[in-house]
Amino acid sequence: MVSMNAGSSVSLASSPSRTSARAQRLRRLALVRLGAGPLAIAGFFLPWAHGPGPFAANEFTGFSLVGFAGRLQALDLNIAQGGVLWAIRLAILGVAIAGTWQLLLAPAHRSHPGYHLSGWYLVAAATICAAIGLARSGVAAPPLGLGLVVLAAGAFAISWAFEKVASRAEQPNLTG
Amino acid sequence: MPKRMFGLAITAGLVAVAAVVGGAILFTSSKASEVNLTTASLVPADAGVYFALNTDLSSSQWVSTFRLAERLGADSPEDELHNSVDEAGFDWEDDVAPFLGGNAAVYLQGVSISDVSAEGAVIVRCKDPKKALGVLEDNLGPFDDEKFKGVEYHAMMEGFVAVIGQHLVIAFDEDSIKSVIDVSKGDTASLASVDDFQKLRDELTGNFLGFVYVSTENLVGDFLLDDPVVKAALTNAGAADLVFQPAAWVIGAKKDGFEFQAASVGKSGVISPMLAPRQSKLVKYVPADASLFFSTVDIADTWNQVMKDARPEIDKAIRQEGQYNSLDDALKDAGRQLGITSVEEIIQLLNGETTVAAWFPDGNEENAEGVLIAEVDQQKASDLLKKIVSAKPSVSRARTEKVGNTEMTVFKDEDNEEAAYAFLDGNLVLGTKEAVTRVLGNNEPSLGSLKKYNQTVEQMPTGLGTYAYFNLSSLLRLAEGGVPADLSAAERALSGLIINGVDERGIIRLSGILTVED
Numbered sequence: 001m002v003s004m005n006a007g008s009s010v011s012l013a014s015s016p017s018r019t020s021a022r023a024q025r026l027r028r029l030a031l032v033r034l035g036a037g038p039l040a041i042a043g044f045f046l047p048w049a050h051g052p053g054p055f056a057a058n059e060f061t062g063f064s065l066v067g068f069a070g071r072l073q074a075l076d077l078n079i080a081q082g083g084v085l086w087a088i089r090l091a092i093l094g095v096a097i098a099g100t101w102q103l104l105l106a107p108a109h110r111s112h113p114g115y116h117l118s119g120w121y122l123v124a125a126a127t128i129c130a131a132i133g134l135a136r137s138g139v140a141a142p143p144l145g146l147g148l149v150v151l152a153a154g155a156f157a158i159s160w161a162f163e164k165v166a167s168r169a170e171q172p173n174l175t176g
Numbered sequence: 177m178p179k180r181m182f183g184l185a186i187t188a189g190l191v192a193v194a195a196v197v198g199g200a201i202l203f204t205s206s207k208a209s210e211v212n213l214t215t216a217s218l219v220p221a222d223a224g225v226y227f228a229l230n231t232d233l234s235s236s237q238w239v240s241t242f243r244l245a246e247r248l249g250a251d252s253p254e255d256e257l258h259n260s261v262d263e264a265g266f267d268w269e270d271d272v273a274p275f276l277g278g279n280a281a282v283y284l285q286g287v288s289i290s291d292v293s294a295e296g297a298v299i300v301r302c303k304d305p306k307k308a309l310g311v312l313e314d315n316l317g318p319f320d321d322e323k324f325k326g327v328e329y330h331a332m333m334e335g336f337v338a339v340i341g342q343h344l345v346i347a348f349d350e351d352s353i354k355s356v357i358d359v360s361k362g363d364t365a366s367l368a369s370v371d372d373f374q375k376l377r378d379e380l381t382g383n384f385l386g387f388v389y390v391s392t393e394n395l396v397g398d399f400l401l402d403d404p405v406v407k408a409a410l411t412n413a414g415a416a417d418l419v420f421q422p423a424a425w426v427i428g429a430k431k432d433g434f435e436f437q438a439a440s441v442g443k444s445g446v447i448s449p450m451l452a453p454r455q456s457k458l459v460k461y462v463p464a465d466a467s468l469f470f471s472t473v474d475i476a477d478t479w480n481q482v483m484k485d486a487r488p489e490i491d492k493a494i495r496q497e498g499q500y501n502s503l504d505d506a507l508k509d510a511g512r513q514l515g516i517t518s519v520e521e522i523i524q525l526l527n528g529e530t531t532v533a534a535w536f537p538d539g540n541e542e543n544a545e546g547v548l549i550a551e552v553d554q555q556k557a558s559d560l561l562k563k564i565v566s567a568k569p570s571v572s573r574a575r576t577e578k579v580g581n582t583e584m585t586v587f588k589d590e591d592n593e594e595a596a597y598a599f600l601d602g603n604l605v606l607g608t609k610e611a612v613t614r615v616l617g618n619n620e621p622s623l624g625s626l627k628k629y630n631q632t633v634e635q636m637p638t639g640l641g642t643y644a645y646f647n648l649s650s651l652l653r654l655a656e657g658g659v660p661a662d663l664s665a666a667e668r669a670l671s672g673l674i675i676n677g678v679d680e681r682g683i684i685r686l687s688g689i690l691t692v693e694d
Contacts, residue, residue: 053258054254054255055233055234055254056273057231057275063201063205064205067206068234068239070202070205070206071234071236071239075243093198096197100194101193104189105186112187114186114190
């Protein structure tokens with residue numbers, strides 16, 4: 001994991017104004033990174049989508065989708081259909097778990113594989129959900145909950161990308 | 177702590193967190209949510225009838241209903257519902273979905289029998305009340321706008337409509353829409369604040385498809401219940417308390433069947449021993465292929481209570497008929513024909529559980545076998561039955577036979593049909609000879625251990641008191657006739673039915689379940 005400590009060693013060679021700007025950027029980046037978990041958890045409990053067909057009146061949150069898929073499992077389904085429903089329930093549940101892991105790991109344990117695993121899970125889930133939403137409704141603002149999950153995924157991806165870029169930029173300084 | 181150990185500890189912690197979060201969400205999200213009857217808070221407290229419907233199609237109730245409808249032969253009930261709206265020229269998403277906000281209700285009050293009129297309204301909790309109002313305006317407009325106590329309402333082609341919060345109120349008369357506005361402003365009490373309504377709503381399951389509340393007093397006012405003849409008739413019948421008190425019904429869907437439950441805040445009175453919750457002790461003697469099974473308890477006690485309270489009225493009614501001077505006379509006369517002092521002697525034997533079962537061995541309703549099994553004082557019952565069968569020896573031609581180790585007395589009745597009685601573990605078994613023989617010699621599993629019977633009992637929303645069980649699979653085949661019986665998908669799917677009366681937590685309930693097979 002590229003740490004902020006590496007960045008601070010470089011800052012010794014920098015001017016005070018550059019150091020200040022860099023510290024500010026790092027603070028912003030930290031805020032974005034720390035926001036991923038709470039955004040994903042909040043998004044899980046807020047609306048993701050309207051139901052199809054006769055369920056058009058229902059707004060489903062991630063939480064209510066897990067419950068609804070559970071109720072559908074009571075239908076007379078074959079093993080494959082039941083298995084798919086279980087997979088969907090677990091996949092949606094994964095968003096809440098990934099958000100919780102982000103919440104716990106983002107402040108001080110970003111080197112733990114669980115941080116990246118949960119972050120990329122959020123990115124994958126948000127991408128799939130956004131793609132489904134795009135296919136169903138075209139280009140439109142997503143429902144609040146799904147929007148927050150997409151933001152959470154974006155927050156993780158942005159902080160990851162910035163840290164990657166920063167670490168690459170720092171490599172010549174460290175080695176030179 | 178070494179770094180590796182620290183990493184492992186974090187991993188273990190994360191797994192534990194995932195298990196706790198996942199488990200909690202799976203558990204809480206799967207719990208069936210109760211229907212919040214928000215519409216009752218807009219209904220006037222003196223409503224006579226209030227009927228509410230669960231309009232959340234994603235609720236466990238509707239999901240179960242769709243499932244049961246599939247078992248009963250529907251291809252895809254959700255799609256059929258959607259398509260039926262399309263066929264009627266409406267769009268589900270634009271014209272129907274805005275109305276579906278969780279519950280909808282209709283109430284009536286002040287029913288007048290003389291001029292066939294009633295006040296009332298339809299109240300719908302909407303997902304989008306403004307959009308719903310727009311749908312109404314498109315179909316029943318144009319509107320004339322009016323105002324009452326600051327609430328705008330609209331006169332339309334056939335009535336009045338108003339949006340109050342998330343609710344759309346539709347009334348056929350102006351007084352009714354004003355009554356609802358009064359309730360919404362807190363100027364008059366709502367049905368939701370009525371003690372009896374709250375009690376019944378809380379006592380019945382909160383998770384249902386439909387809920388009905390009836391207050392006879394509010395519905396027909398003083399018109400009927402102040403009539404001295406009607407009132408005396410109800411009081412003498414011991415039904416006054418039940419009729420005058422509010423009652424409620426719910427109907428719902430479960431995993432394997434439709435359930436219903438009715439409750440009244442009235443007292444069960446003299447019939448309370450028969451409605452005590454219990455488990456049948458005698459079902460274990462009933463053959464598993466019984467198509468009908470009825471069980472009750474304490475007939476003797478109930479009879480004594482009823483006679484204590486109502487004997488003078490019953491005697492009077494019998495005197496008016498002219499044949500007998502009193503009930504006692506009638507019972508004694510019937511008893512004499514049987515060779516005993518009075519029929520009351522038979523009734524007094526039945527001081528425990530009494531059951532009746534019937535089945536159709538060859539699938540023909542003409543050849544039914546039936547048996548009564550009752551907890552009795554064996555000595556008294558034996559003496560009484562001996563008296564009865566020996567009263568007309570030339571007719572009964574009583575003889576004894578052995579079934580296994582049990583002695584059975586076989587006799588002929590007035591129609592020359594063979595009947596029999598015996599005592600099994602101290603319980604009286606009386607019925608057709610074939611039926612008694614079957615009960616005494618039954619080595620196969622009984623009805624009490626039958627999966628179909630137990631599944632039906634398990635699905636019951638209440639305990640069992642006095643109840644009847646119907647094996648619909650066999651009864652429908654019987655009714656249809658033919659070999660094999662020509663049954664529709666729905667008839668093939670219907671499995672069992674229980675109708676039950678029970679007094680639980682001081683509330684009299686009529687409950688039941690209709691189970692539907694895979």
